[in-house]
Amino acid sequence: MSRESDFYLRRLHSLLGIIPVGLFVAQHLVINHFATRGPEAFNAASDFMGNLPFVLFLEWFIIYIPLMFHAFYGVYIAFTAKNNVQRYGTFRNWMFMLQRITGVFLVIFIAWHIFQTRVQKALGADVDFDMMADILSNPLMLAFYIAGVLAATFHLANGVWSFLVSWGITQSPRSQTIVTYISMAIFLILSVIGVQALLAFV
Amino acid sequence: MSENTTAVKDLQQQTAQKTVRFEIRRQDTAESQPYWESFVLEYRPNMNVISALMEIRRNPVNAEGKQTTPVNWEMSCLEEVCGACSMVINGRPRQSCTALVDQFTQPIKLEPMKTFPVVRDLIVDREFMFDSLKKIKAWVPIDGTYDLGEGPRMPERKRQWAYELSKCMTCGVCLEACPNVNDNSNFMGPALMSQVRLFNTHPTGAMNKDERLATIMTDGGIGECGNSQNCVVACPKGIPLTTSIAAMNRATNVQMFKNFFGSDQMVD
Numbered sequence: 001m002s003r004e005s006d007f008y009l010r011r012l013h014s015l016l017g018i019i020p021v022g023l024f025v026a027q028h029l030v031i032n033h034f035a036t037r038g039p040e041a042f043n044a045a046s047d048f049m050g051n052l053p054f055v056l057f058l059e060w061f062i063i064y065i066p067l068m069f070h071a072f073y074g075v076y077i078a079f080t081a082k083n084n085v086q087r088y089g090t091f092r093n094w095m096f097m098l099q100r101i102t103g104v105f106l107v108i109f110i111a112w113h114i115f116q117t118r119v120q121k122a123l124g125a126d127v128d129f130d131m132m133a134d135i136l137s138n139p140l141m142l143a144f145y146i147a148g149v150l151a152a153t154f155h156l157a158n159g160v161w162s163f164l165v166s167w168g169i170t171q172s173p174r175s176q177t178i179v180t181y182i183s184m185a186i187f188l189i190l191s192v193i194g195v196q197a198l199l200a201f202v
Numbered sequence: 203m204s205e206n207t208t209a210v211k212d213l214q215q216q217t218a219q220k221t222v223r224f225e226i227r228r229q230d231t232a233e234s235q236p237y238w239e240s241f242v243l244e245y246r247p248n249m250n251v252i253s254a255l256m257e258i259r260r261n262p263v264n265a266e267g268k269q270t271t272p273v274n275w276e277m278s279c280l281e282e283v284c285g286a287c288s289m290v291i292n293g294r295p296r297q298s299c300t301a302l303v304d305q306f307t308q309p310i311k312l313e314p315m316k317t318f319p320v321v322r323d324l325i326v327d328r329e330f331m332f333d334s335l336k337k338i339k340a341w342v343p344i345d346g347t348y349d350l351g352e353g354p355r356m357p358e359r360k361r362q363w364a365y366e367l368s369k370c371m372t373c374g375v376c377l378e379a380c381p382n383v384n385d386n387s388n389f390m391g392p393a394l395m396s397q398v399r400l401f402n403t404h405p406t407g408a409m410n411k412d413e414r415l416a417t418i419m420t421d422g423g424i425g426e427c428g429n430s431q432n433c434v435v436a437c438p439k440g441i442p443l444t445t446s447i448a449a450m451n452r453a454t455n456v457q458m459f460k461n462f463f464g465s466d467q468m469v470d
Contacts, residue, residue: 003388007418007425011455081428082384087293088432096381096430162429168452171445 013073014166016066022156024063029149029190032197039129042200046128050121071110074103091180099158102151109148129201136201149194157187220245223265223309224254226273228323236320239273240265240309251291251298251312252277255324275324282438285373289324290315295378297438298324315378328374334390335372338417340397342407353406360403367400367446369439376443379436381428388422392433395424396446402453415450415457424450 034045052058078100085093116135121127136142161183164170170179222243229236242265243249243257252275259272277287280299287298290313292306303310318326344350356364370393377383377391398414401407418424424447433443 003421006421007423007454008458010425011458077428080384080386081381081430082386084379084381084432088379088430088435090431090435092429092431093381096428165429165444165448166427166451168448168450168455171448171452173442173445176444176448 009073010077011166013070013077014163016070017156017159018163020062021067021070022159024067025152025156026190029153029194029197033193035129035132035197035200039133042129050127067110071103071107075107078104095158095161099155099162102155105151106148106155109144109151112144113148133201136198142198142202145198146195149198150191153187153190153194156190157183160186222249222254222303224258225309225311226323227311227313228273229314229320230271230322232319232321239270241273245303249303251289251301251303251310252280252287254303254310255298273324274322283371285371285375288315288373288375288378289313290378295375295436297373297375300438315374317378317383318374326374328372331372331374331377331391331393334394334422335397337390338394338398338401338414339410340394340401342401342404343410344406356405364400364403367396367403367441370396370400370441371439373438375436375438376433379432381430381432382426387426389426390418390422392427392437392443392447393441394418395427395450396441396443399446399449399453411453412457415454418450419454419458424454427451 031045031049032042035042081096081100083097083100085097117127117131120131125131136145161170161176161179164179165176170176222245224241224243226239226241227236228239241254241258241263243254246253255273255275262270262272264270275287275289275298277299278284279286282297282300285297288295289298290311291298291301292311295315298312312324314320314324314326316326318328318330321327344353372393374391374393376393380389380392383389383391395418398418402411402414427447429444429447431444433447434441434445437443
């Protein structure tokens with residue numbers, strides 16, 4: 001990849017992070033929340049999602065391809081930065097570093113998560129409530145999944161903030177501050193939804 | 203008169219015992235290994251980092267009492283408008299001319315802004331920034347083979363905020379503060395993005411705004427910004443660099459769509 005095209009790749013990276021990847025994450029966490037209504041409700045929802053028409057096409061074009069680009073180009077971005085929170089311990093500089101740390105962690109978490117669920121499905125396993133309950137019965141796995149969900153909600157919420165700056169929508173310091181509060185609310189709400197769903201399997 | 207001299211004497215007595223300790227990161231040539239050298243100076247009221255460096259130059263003896271070479275640094279205006287004396291003081295980049303000794307905890311650590319190539323001691327080569335200014339055409343082209351006449355008028359309120367952007371002295375502090383200006387990237391830095399906004403705002407400068415935007419849409423341009431917003435915290439002139447960056451984000455995005463979809467991709 002030529003550095004000359006960095007601008008366009010960065011913009012693509014910013015766009016894909018919200019549409020479709022961010023929307024998918026929000027949707028995924030909401031569907032997971034069916035687990036709080038019991039195994040039947042979760043299995044019905046998971047069957048519905050897993051048997052959507054054109055499901056392979058939807059998976060590849062809405063999830064895998066955009067996610068892989070966002071993940072791999074994101075790792076490049078993360079390792080290009082030279083973090084300096086010791087020098088500037090400002091809120092934004094911390095968010096900058098945390099965005100990169102959670103991003104790299106999510107590459108690992110999501111790879112593992114896909115292996116444990118989607119790859120196992122392709123190999124013949126059933127993705128249902130019992131499968132998740134089995135995975136999360138291990139306390140280490142539960143901790144890993146909670147960390148993964150929190151990293152994802154943080155990365156998405158803070159990503160909304162930087163998406164709005166990168167696309168030149170929020171320019172004034174005032175608008176950027178207001179969106180900071182909105183992004184914090186997104187983080188809290190999605191985290192509660194995501195963690196409640198995880199705990200429902202335990 | 204005599205009252206005045208006693209006052210001065212009192213002050214001298216008060217400060218006679220006080221000393222100031224400096225730790226300076228030194229480097230003899232551009233290629234040689236850096237090393238640290240300490241200096242202990244007698245405290246004087248209202249002392250700043252430059253006056254301390256001048257004192258070391260006058261009497262280059264280090265803290266161990268050994269004769270050494272004078273410390274090299276750059277300076278020019280001594281009133282924080284030229285940017286030449288920028289260095290990293292106690293971990294943060296800023297101008298040394300306005301760095302009052304009283305405001306720092308000791309020992310006061312002086313380092314060159316290592317984001318730039320170090321020439322000697324505290325002197326760095328900021329040519330990268332000047333080259334970038336050429337790349338983005340940070341000027342208003344008015345030369346022609348005939349008199350082009352008057353340009354369009356600039357609205358007064360626009361002039362007022364554009365003036366804030368024009369305070370940039372290319373000192374390099376925002377590049378030193380930015381986590382994305384480093385060996386891994388070619389990012390021109392926050393100051394340059396703000397300069398594009400300044401010259402694109404000027405009514406005559408705006409006649410070439412697509413050229414400037416095209417430059418920051420390539421390698422080292424605005425795409426490299428990661429929104430850590432250190433630049434706006436670090437800028438000694440209080441330039442709204444992050445607002446400039448967001449404004450240029452919008453301008454480059456619009457330009458990108460114009461280039462792809464429109465036949466009106468030139469200036470307007």
